[in-house]
Amino acid sequence: MRRADRRAASGAGRSPSDLTLLGLVRHLAEVERSWFRRVLRDEVAPAHWPGPNPGEFAEFEVADADTEEAFRIWHEECARSRAVVEAAESLDVTGSYGDEVFSLRYILTHMIEEYARHNGQADLIRERIDGVTGE
Secondary structure, three states, rough: OHHHHHHHHHOOOOOOOOOOOHHHHHHHHHHHHHHHHHOOOOOOOOOOOOOOOOOOEEOOOOOOHHHHHHHHHHHHHHHHHHHHHOOOOOOOOOOOOEEEEHHHHHHHHHHHHHHHHHHHHHHHHHHHHHHHOOO
């Protein structure tokens, strides 16, 4: 491998991401809200942390964020999502976003992927904070 390729592969010269654990919690609250309330139930459920322009979100902007609020909202959204799943007649019930139709089965599978991806990111962020690796 060329020297430049090895340096790029090792992450040399790259600064760490601005992603934070609190930003991930806020993002996952928005994901729960969006998929279960807006898509599956067709509820009017505005963003908890809207951005400055319509359609923009600010869940990752955490400089002045309230940690307790973020966790409270995330827990509330998870409870709502669980209630929606429990009330569903089957995994084949559907909701839509625009012209796209999504089954509860698809949404649950997507949520597993979403949490897996973000749990991995959270672990890397936590490792940068406390230096602990492994189990």
